[in-house]
Amino acid sequence: MFEKILIANRGEIALRILRAAKELGIATVAVHSTADADAMHVRLADESVCIGPPAARDSYLNIPALVAACEITGADAVHPGYGFLSENAGFAEVLADHNIAFIGPKAEHIRIMGDKIEAKRTARRLGIPCVPGSEGGITDEAEALRVGDEIGYPVLVKAASGGGGRGMKVARTREDLADALAVARQEAKAAFGDDAVYLEKYLEKPRHIEVQVMGDGRGKAVHLGERDCSLQRRHQKVWEEGPSPALGQADREKIGSIVANAMAELKYLGAGTVEFLWENGEFYFIEMNTRIQVEHPVTEMITGIDLVNEQIRVAAGEELSFSQSDVRLRGHAIECRINAEHPVTFRPSPGVISYYHPPGGLGVRVDSAIYQGYRIPPNYDSLLGKLIVHGRTRDECLMRLRRALDEIVVGGVDTTLPLFRTLVRNHDIQAGAYDIHWLEHFLLDGGMDDAQF
Template identity: 75%
Template sequence: MVSKVLIANRGEIALRVLRACKELGISTVAVHSTADNSAMHVRLADESVCVGPPAARDSYLNIPQIVAACEITGADAVHPGYGFLSENARFADILEAHQLTFIGPTAQHIRTMGDKIEAKRTAERLGIPVVPGSPGAVTDNDEALKISREIGFPVLVKASAGGGGRGMKIARTEADLPMALATARSEAGAAFGDDAVYIEKYLEKPRHIEVQVFGDGKGNAIHLGERDCSLQRRNQKVWEEANSPALTQEQRDRIGTICAEAMKGLNYRGAGTIEFLYENDEFYFIEMNTRLQVEHPVTEAVTGLDLVHEQIRIASGQGLSVTQDEVTFTGHAIECRINAEDPRTFVPSPGEITHYHAPGGLGVRIDSAVYQGYRIPPFYDSLVGKLIVYGRTRDECLMRLKRALDEFVLDGIKTTLPLFRDLVANESVQRGEYDIHWLEHFLEGQAG
């Protein structure tokens, strides 16, 4: 087992990793910017190192400073959390060159899955069902039009290096295609430094289903079931649940087995999430995230497994703690991402938290690093915390979620808590009848 872990992140995920390390008897090092001097993970870590000013590029993305912090403190491993450097292959390579353990996949797997075109090719080779589309990047409009006609409009133009909905445009007709290509290329170049785009069939009303996988890097792999992340705003997940209310047991077993077998074929190491669009009983691969997901707690709730413990075990060479036959699924879990944003306009709302009371009771979990008197800085993601609720059934889970949301007090800033109170009372949500466009229409209706 590694002996000292440097946590190259901030906020709730840094605290989540810190707690897992403490439970395993592993010393922790918190790195932080000057804006996070009073952050909870800095207060609770065994050691802390300031790695730069508030801007992420000068602190949490500053690889030389993070490596130097490892050398200063004697840390022998780095956990990147999610975001920041978690899917940076160069960072993984540099840590390996310095004989530091990267608690994540190999750099090669990060590179392969970070390129959306190569990821799709790899998925297809491994037997994962993919969305019909171009075999690679499209370089001119004539080629794009030919491919689009073959698969049929509407089509989706996507950035090869994209994420978070950037560099993604819909062309519903042939006339829309040139503008969609130009806009997607421009956005991709500005956001990712790579303007390569590809084309996929646009699915009208799909759900977003993802499968959690783990591999030991030696040909063994398992799946930990699926999560339904269909409630989204601008391609950003808002509400996630496990298991999906849309799937039968046969369907979840089938797609889970396909994903686990694919990870065995890839000799994948660590945690990963394979994401699909699901429509008309068919799964279509869209991407793979080679890191821990924000929504991992709902999987922990229904399996009883600690996913961060599992990551650390695998990185330490101890392999998987369970076989597929030993994984059991019970009950239902829902996660709400609570952001420091106006619940109507979604404008960020940094500032001081004047009153804070987290809900509790059976089946209620809060993953958050905030506290009363904490000032949310304006420099980073607006996530304040995650409310995760578990019940024996989905109905019980929804009732418990309603109760927990009613208990939650977070004053001094605007948050998205009112949105979740509206969602849990909505009949379509209660029935589990929604797709990836549902929330956008719901919000438009509220605004109207």
């Protein structure tokens, strides 16, 4: 087992990793920018190292500074969390060159799944169902038109690198495709330094369903059920729940087995999430995230398995502590991502938290690194934390979430809490009758206009 882990991240995920390491008896090193000197994970870690100024490129993305921090403190492993360098194969390789373990997948798997074109090729080879589309990158308009005519309109033009909805455009007709292709390539180049795009069939009203998997890197992989992440704004997840209210047990077991078998064949190491669009009973692979997810607590709540603990253990060469037969989904869990943003305009709201009161009670979990008096820096994403609630049934979970949302208080800055207080009382949400476009339509139709802030 590792002796000391350096946590190459910030915010709630850094604190989450720190807690897992402490429970394993492993010493921790927090790194931070000058803007995060008073962060909670810095206060609680055994050691801390300042790695640069506020800009992420000069601190949390500064690989030489992170390696130097490892060497200064004697850290023998790095946990990258999510975001930043978590899916950077080059970072994993640099750490290996310095005899420092990367708590994550093998670099080759990060690289394969980080290229969406290669990821789809690999998924097909492994027997994972994919959205109909181009076999590889689209290089010119004529080729795009040929593929569009073949798979039928509407089609989606997507960047081969990156994510978050950037470099993604819908062409509803043949006449729209040239413009969509040009704009998507331009956005992809600006965002990711790579203008490669590909085409796939655009599904009108799918749900976004992802399967959590854990592998030991030697040919054993286990799935831990699915999460439904269909409530999204601008392709960013807002509310996640598991199990999905749309799936039956047969579909759940089928897609879980397909994913686990594929990851076993790949000899995948650590935590990963295989993401699908689901429509009319069919699953279509869209991408794989080779890291821990923001929404991993949903799976932890319904399985009772500590995913970060397991990440650390398998990275150290240990076997998985559970088999497929040990995984039992119990009850229902929902996670709300609480951001420091205005609940209607979604304008970021950095500032000082004047008052903070988290909710409590049976089945309520808050993953957050904020505290009263904490200053939210304007340099990073606006996630303040996550409220996760578990119940024996989905109805019980919704009522518990409603109660917890009415309890939590975050003062001094705008937050998205009013959005969730509105959603939890919405009839469509209560019925589980939503798709990936539902929230956008709800907001465009003025669903938050009457909310009280």
